[in-house]
Amino acid sequence: MKHGRIIGFLLVLLGLLLAAPMPVLAGDVPLPHPVKAVKGSQCVEPVDTMRREHMNFLKHQRDDTLRGGIRGAKHSLRQCIDCHAIPDPKGASKDRTVGPFCTSCHEYAAVSIDCFQCHTAKAEDGGKQSSRWRHKAGGENLLSELRTHLQGSTKEARP
């Protein structure tokens, strides 16, 4: 009888010990919630593909562009920034930056990237840096036409 109680107590204790770590871990490190994109209704690839493969797309693209000279491709880093850069939440600066979006996940996954030591994380707003298309044909209309077109074809890319 006495032994039975002790064994029962130990079993309950064991159960508690096993159960305890789960909620503690889950509570410690909240899952990342990347901020919503500022532009575009869809990413350049389906979202689940982007979550897993964006680093491969980017590294492939940088070789194609820098070494091969291929421009205006859909996995361009400048394009990511154009859609994913957000305005400063504190309002201290007028610029949109992509830092908060990329770091939200990278902090969670303990990834550190060096891309923004060289590449500006700021979006090219305000018309200071004229875009490729605007420059060439000199028309705002054409630019918006192209945007609509690009959005159309990203839709097609979805399965």
Add this chain to the structure above:
Amino acid sequence: MNRLTDATRRKLLKGAAALSTLALAPGVMLVRPAVARETGKPATSNVRWGLLIDTAKCDAGCDTCVTACRTENGWTGHDRPQTDPQWIRKVTVTDKRSGAALSLPVMCQHCAEPPCVDVCPTGASMKRADGIVLVDKHICIGCRYCMMACPFKARSFVHEDVTDQKPHAPRGKGTVESCTFCVHRVDDGRMPACVEACTEKAGRGAMIFGDLNDPNSDIAKAVSKHVTTRIRADLGLDQGVMYRGF
């Protein structure tokens, strides 16, 4: 890449053609190097980009090309001439006997046989198919062999942290860099910033940029008409940058 519709492309091409010859002042014309390469297409060896500098039109008092390059590519210094980056510089050449002097800009000479590419241990120093010599900073380890190998002192090392880079010209500490012929502009069918400024801002037109392989280009015509020199031609590096008048 997202293919453009035919209609959109036609419009782009038409726009480019209309812009392709700008009359700047009587007698001074700025001709675009070419129509922008089609989106998604790589650079090819059908094209060989070259630059011809007429020293007779260049002046020691003028550094418009240097300023234009700095503004375009964002390589501001820290007032430390020993270590500040320098993609293009003005050099004065003096004839010791007569004292006669010439002034000319020197930048990466975009060799067909680039020594910097030969010595690079990682493949970062590279020549694009169309002859533009670049540093692939993604794999540059900052060893600076290329700087030692270059006979023209054209390359710099970035010694300090960089902020506020231009979106089209990423730069960062610990890598080597040099003139890119403004590859982002050339791919877009525009002139390098120095060439544009020499004509538009300085009104000199001392620099002609274009495709040496295209017999109808201004540069190919000029090269076939006038005697041109390459710096240290004895090295046989077959530079894309040529000079006239010395």
